[in-house]
Amino acid sequence: MNEMNYIVVAVLTLGGVALLAAVVLYIVSRRFAVKEDPRVKDVQECLPGANCGGCGFAGCAALAEALVKGADKGSLDGLRCPVGGDEAMGKIADVLGMAAQAAEHMVAVVRCNGSCDKRGKVAVYEGLHTCAAVNAAGAGESGCGYGCLGCGDCADACQFGGIVINPATGLPEVDEQMCTGCGSCAKACPRNVIELRKKGPKGRRVYVCCVNQDRGPIARKSCQAACIGCGKCEKVCPFGAITVENNLSYIDYNKCRMCTKCVAECPTGAIVKVNFPIKKKEAEA
Numbered sequence: 001m002n003e004m005n006y007i008v009v010a011v012l013t014l015g016g017v018a019l020l021a022a023v024v025l026y027i028v029s030r031r032f033a034v035k036e037d038p039r040v041k042d043v044q045e046c047l048p049g050a051n052c053g054g055c056g057f058a059g060c061a062a063l064a065e066a067l068v069k070g071a072d073k074g075s076l077d078g079l080r081c082p083v084g085g086d087e088a089m090g091k092i093a094d095v096l097g098m099a100a101q102a103a104e105h106m107v108a109v110v111r112c113n114g115s116c117d118k119r120g121k122v123a124v125y126e127g128l129h130t131c132a133a134v135n136a137a138g139a140g141e142s143g144c145g146y147g148c149l150g151c152g153d154c155a156d157a158c159q160f161g162g163i164v165i166n167p168a169t170g171l172p173e174v175d176e177q178m179c180t181g182c183g184s185c186a187k188a189c190p191r192n193v194i195e196l197r198k199k200g201p202k203g204r205r206v207y208v209c210c211v212n213q214d215r216g217p218i219a220r221k222s223c224q225a226a227c228i229g230c231g232k233c234e235k236v237c238p239f240g241a242i243t244v245e246n247n248l249s250y251i252d253y254n255k256c257r258m259c260t261k262c263v264a265e266c267p268t269g270a271i272v273k274v275n276f277p278i279k280k281k282e283a284e285a
Contacts, residue, residue, distance in 0.1 A: 046084070046088055046091040047063065047081055050083050052184050054083060054181065055081050067096065106183075107181055109195050129151050131149040142222060142223070144214075147212065152165045160180055161175070162179035176203060205275070206273045208233075215247050216229055227268065229248055233249050258273070
């Protein structure tokens with residue numbers, strides 16, 4: 001067999017192997033092909049594409065798949081895009097042939113009122129300027145080991161410009177008009193200072209603006225606006241909306257009727273009310 005024959009045999013052998021591999025791959029691709037429901041694409045087009053994770057899924061595509069599966073089971077309960085809101089969910093319901101269910105809008109709430117003038121510095125931090133880094137290093141620059149660190153991880157996490165750090169107070173401030181309730185800021189906070197709460201009728205809310213779990217005297221020493229767990233708010237609430245655990249009061253927004261009696265009763269001003277009309281006595285004070 002001359003040299004040319006060797007080349008021909010090699011080429012034919014390689015061509016045969018390649019052809020066999022192509023046939024095998026074709027059969028495997030057909031056998032194990034995953035058919036995507038066309039409704040998934042239609043649902044995904046109704047979503048804002050923020051991929052913020054506020055829905056509890058990795059992104060809009062994952063939520064779209066879950067919504068289609070939920071529709072097949074006859075319920076979309078627990079499945080919602082906080083960014084798209086009722087408008088997006090209405091379009092999705094039409095695509096899936098389901099009835100749209102309106103949900104109360106949630107908004108991010110910063111549960112810390114320890115501004116620069118209320119929390120004195122006890123240390124100086126020098127290092128990476130992120131809340132995660134400062135929290136990992138210790139209690140931060142103030143004596144409160146629970147409050148806001150003010151480095152802006154929450155603002156960096158927000159894709160919608162809904163939260164910024166006020167340079168005067170050193171605390172984050174939420175723009176209710178920009179906030180979508182996605183929860184990215186709450187996930188970014190290493191101290192769980194930010195909470196999603198119901199926006200409330202006319203935007204009115206009552207909540208404890210503190211997360212300090214130290215005993216009263218210690219909490220008050222580290223911050224003038226701290227909750228001291230005295231329980232006065234719990235006793236005065238006629239709706240059983242307030243509980244005190246671990247030296248800290250908490251208001252259940254599902255039970256609160258916003259009578260604001262707790263606000264007036266709180267000796268440290270740790271309980272705040274938002275978007276209520278200003279009464280004449282308060283204006284004069």
